[in-house]
Amino acid sequence: MSAEDIRKPPKIAATEQMKQLITNYYIEAKTTEEKPICWITSGGPVEFLIAMGVIPVYPENHGAMCGASKIAVGLAEVAESMGFSQDLCSYARLDIGGAATQSGAIPGGLPKPDFLLCCNNICGTVTKWYEELARFWDVPMFLFDTPFIHKSKPGHATEYVKQQCLELIEFLQKQTGKKWSDDRFAEVAMLSVEGVDLWKEVLKTAESRPSPFTCFDAFIHMAPIVTLRGTQEVVDYYKLLRDEMQERVANGVGAVADEKYRLIWDNIPIWYEMRNLGNLFASNHACLVADTYTTAWAVDIKIEDPLTSMADAYTKVYLNISIDLMLDQLIALIERYSADGLVMHSNRSCKPYSLGQYDLARAVTERTGKPALIIEADMTDSRAFSEAQTRERVDAFIESL
Amino acid sequence: MSGEALERLMKMRDDPYAAARAWKERTGGKVMGYFCCYAPEEMIHAAGALPVRITGENRDTTASGAHLQNYCCSLARTSLDMALDGTLSFLDGTVFVHTCDTMQRLSDIWRLNAGFAVHADLVLPVRFETSSAWDYMTSELASFAEGLEKELGPIEDAALIESIKLFNRNRALLAKLYQMRLASPGILPYDQALWCSTSSALMDKAEHTALLEEIIADLEAGAATADGSGVPLFGIGSVMDQWDFLAMVQESGATFIDDDFCNGRRYFDSEVPEDVPPVEGIARRLWGRSSCPCKHVPSKDRGACLADRATEAGAKGAIFFQFKFCEPHAFDYPHVKKALDKAGIPSLNLEFEQGSVSIGQLRTRVGALVETIKA
Ligand code: SF4
Numbered sequence: 052m053s054a055e056d057i058r059k060p061p062k063i064a065a066t067e068q069m070k071q072l073i074t075n076y077y078i079e080a081k082t083t084e085e086k087p088i089c090w091i092t093s094g095g096p097v098e099f100l101i102a103m104g105v106i107p108v109y110p111e112n113h114g115a116m117c118g119a120s121k122i123a124v125g126l127a128e129v130a131e132s133m134g135f136s137q138d139l140c141s142y143a144r145l146d147i148g149g150a151a152t153q154s155g156a157i158p159g160g161l162p163k164p165d166f167l168l169c170c171n172n173i174c175g176t177v178t179k180w181y182e183e184l185a186r187f188w189d190v191p192m193f194l195f196d197t198p199f200i201h202k203s204k205p206g207h208a209t210e211y212v213k214q215q216c217l218e219l220i221e222f223l224q225k226q227t228g229k230k231w232s233d234d235r236f237a238e239v240a241m242l243s244v245e246g247v248d249l250w251k252e253v254l255k256t257a258e259s260r261p262s263p264f265t266c267f268d269a270f271i272h273m274a275p276i277v278t279l280r281g282t283q284e285v286v287d288y289y290k291l292l293r294d295e296m297q298e299r300v301a302n303g304v305g306a307v308a309d310e311k312y313r314l315i316w317d318n319i320p321i322w323y324e325m326r327n328l329g330n331l332f333a334s335n336h337a338c339l340v341a342d343t344y345t346t347a348w349a350v351d352i353k354i355e356d357p358l359t360s361m362a363d364a365y366t367k368v369y370l371n372i373s374i375d376l377m378l379d380q381l382i383a384l385i386e387r388y389s390a391d392g393l394v395m396h397s398n399r400s401c402k403p404y405s406l407g408q409y410d411l412a413r414a415v416t417e418r419t420g421k422p423a424l425i426i427e428a429d430m431t432d433s434r435a436f437s438e439a440q441t442r443e444r445v446d447a448f449i450e451s452l
Numbered sequence: 453m454s455g456e457a458l459e460r461l462m463k464m465r466d467d468p469y470a471a472a473r474a475w476k477e478r479t480g481g482k483v484m485g486y487f488c489c490y491a492p493e494e495m496i497h498a499a500g501a502l503p504v505r506i507t508g509e510n511r512d513t514t515a516s517g518a519h520l521q522n523y524c525c526s527l528a529r530t531s532l533d534m535a536l537d538g539t540l541s542f543l544d545g546t547v548f549v550h551t552c553d554t555m556q557r558l559s560d561i562w563r564l565n566a567g568f569a570v571h572a573d574l575v576l577p578v579r580f581e582t583s584s585a586w587d588y589m590t591s592e593l594a595s596f597a598e599g600l601e602k603e604l605g606p607i608e609d610a611a612l613i614e615s616i617k618l619f620n621r622n623r624a625l626l627a628k629l630y631q632m633r634l635a636s637p638g639i640l641p642y643d644q645a646l647w648c649s650t651s652s653a654l655m656d657k658a659e660h661t662a663l664l665e666e667i668i669a670d671l672e673a674g675a676a677t678a679d680g681s682g683v684p685l686f687g688i689g690s691v692m693d694q695w696d697f698l699a700m701v702q703e704s705g706a707t708f709i710d711d712d713f714c715n716g717r718r719y720f721d722s723e724v725p726e727d728v729p730p731v732e733g734i735a736r737r738l739w740g741r742s743s744c745p746c747k748h749v750p751s752k753d754r755g756a757c758l759a760d761r762a763t764e765a766g767a768k769g770a771i772f773f774q775f776k777f778c779e780p781h782a783f784d785y786p787h788v789k790k791a792l793d794k795a796g797i798p799s800l801n802l803e804f805e806q807g808s809v810s811i812g813q814l815r816t817r818v819g820a821l822v823e824t825i826k827a
């Protein structure tokens with residue numbers, strides 16, 4: 052394939068608004084004098100913070116930014132020199148290194164937290180990571196404990212998580228000195244649902260052929276739904292993005308020139324390599340139409356009973372269920388998006404996402420007849436990545452389709 | 453080596469699962485494997501089955517490579533390998549306790565591939581010290597017991613109470629043995645003391661208890677047989693099963709005086725209270741015992757706790773013995789090390805993988821630690 056064959060993918064116009072939104076958010080977080088700052092895990096119940104006027108800050112989102120801007124390794128090395136093993140999750144390492152040096156992808160590093168909210172529905176790693184942050188910053192930490200689901204969720208697990216919602220409210224009242232308002236929370240929950248629904252509509256447009264965007268675009272445009280759901284800005288933003296994507300569908304505009312193959316991505320992006328990988332697939336006319344990562348934020352909340360449904364939704368997320376339950380979701384994705392195959396990033400940093408992929412890959416092929424490719428890498432630590440080998444494997448995989 | 457009982461127990465170390473296989477042949481009963489020492493062994497025992505702890509072994513893995521990436525700890529990789537190649541074929545089932553991300557996924561992979569009849573998950577809370585976590589924990593233990601009953605037969609309260617008494621007796625004896633060694637390390641080399649504790653999770657509890665009673669009586673009667681003059685060290689880690697390493701430490705002029713290994717002190721510390729209903733008693737022990745890095749226990753600072761324990765034991769140094777790729781322990785390391793530093797206890801951080809421990813390399817590092825302490 053010659054270079055001329057690779058047509059530049061059309062630019063998503065809404066990207067500018069998204070950048071503005073995220074920039075404004077970080078500026079507010081860095082400069083606020085009255086609003087408390089809470090560091091929160093990516094799967095955490097942010098609606099409670101928004102309802103209490105707390106600014107949520109996501110070390111994982113910042114980790115992704117550091118990965119994409121290729122400063123992650125340097126920060127991780129700081130943590131390693133403090134005694135943290137190189138085998139630990141690289142988000143945690145670079146965050147600890149960033150905290151210690153007050154640096155990162157944001158000038159001066161992330162704003163100091165007043166308290167921490169750690170939800171272990173994505174991994175046990177965050178529990179250990181936030182324990183370290185609590186020691187480092189000397190601030191209180193709330194662990195929102197969501198029991199892992201191997202088969203089905205027992206009633207006492209739902210009750211436990213629901214009770215923790217109430218404990219979290221207590222915690223936030225104590226930390227902020229403000230009173231909790233059910234009405235305000237209902238408002239936030241409503242906006243969250245609206246944002247999530249719009250995000251789902253955006254993702255749905257990729258069901259059309261050609262797909263108007265790739266998962267590499269979704270990785271970038273998911274930032275608002277992860278960080279700021281429950282706000283009006285997010286709702287407005289996703290309306291804009293949805294309209295643009297729907298317009299593309301109506302006009303038959305595809306993200307990849309002459310889309311021939313449709314693939315599903317599994318695991319966190321390889322942030323430092325995303326552009327190259329995107330080009331590599333695009334040059335092979337392969338479009339990564341959906342992924343298991345950005346769909347993880349499409350959780351359901353029922354407005355009639357926000358606490359119970361939130362307890363339920365936050366416990367059932369993709370990384371908190373067994374691999375058989377994950378398999379059902381993967382297969383559903385493949386069918387829904389008429390995909391021709393699966394690309395799995397075996398991510399050295401992330402055990403809950405990666406262990407089990409070998410079995411999943413085989414099971415997917417067995418059940419759907421679609422092939423799976425496994426790429427060994429790390430989401431931000433580029434020392435664990437071989438570009439040449441990956442190219443070779445991607446080329447061979449697409450050849451086989 | 454002093455005494456016939458100890459000799460018998462030590463022989464088992466060459467084939468750790470021989471006792472379980474023999475038990476099964478003799479009794480026709482069911483053998484239940486489990487990984488984490490938060491597993492409520494008494495429940496398995498009260499149902500008439502033999503609980504046996506699986507902790508991997510030194511081996512080059514083959515079959516498990518198709519299921520687990522090489523950035524997964526060797527405990528998980530070698531255990532799965534043992535299940536897949538038939539080494540664990542004497543098991544009727546396995547109990548998984550929510551421990552870390554690796555164990556959680558190993559449970560799924562095991563259930564789908566290892567082919568044992570019974571598979572049970574116990575998802576304990578990660579967050580301790582709140583009433584909602586306590587309620588969840590007791591409900592989860594009760595429903596775990598119900599699940600076990602379906603597979604293994606009824607767990608009568610009376611039987612459970614008897615099991616608890618037996619296990620408590622065993623714990624008390626192990627604590628006594630460790631205490632005796634603390635007072636005079638020369639009575640028993642550390643690796644043998646640790647094996648006394650480790651083997652307790654590998655064989656019939658009554659039999660093990662009887663052996664322990666004999667061993668302790670022999671030790672009380674006999675003179676010191678080991679060199680107790682070595683530099684006293686404190687051991688920190690999850691499972692410690694590297695017997696050659698421990699022999700090397702002894703040769704290097706040091707000895708572990710106490711530990712925080714989960715097949716050592718953490719296996720037998722604290723007893724199940726006997727004055728409350730049995731399931732509640734079991735929950736209380738799990739709730740209150742010294743914590744594993746996989747549990748979030750805000751009121752206890754693990755660094756300070758370990759530094760205090762090492763100081764109380766009179767340790768002059770500490771060795772972290774960590775499974776490579778083990779996140780919970782690796783995250784705690786810098787903090788615990790700092791606490792030890794503050795207490796004036798120099799330490800060494802060793803990382804290892806079962807099957808590729810190079811004693812030669814470790815010898816130099818252990819030797820250097822011993823020299824620092826002596827200097
Ligand atoms: S990358 Fe994986 S291990 Fe790291 S914080 Fe995210 S979910 Fe946890």
Ligand code: SF4
Binds near residue numbers: 528552775
């Ligand atoms: S706690 Fe550590 S050693 Fe144990 S299974 Fe988990 S990662 Fe492996």
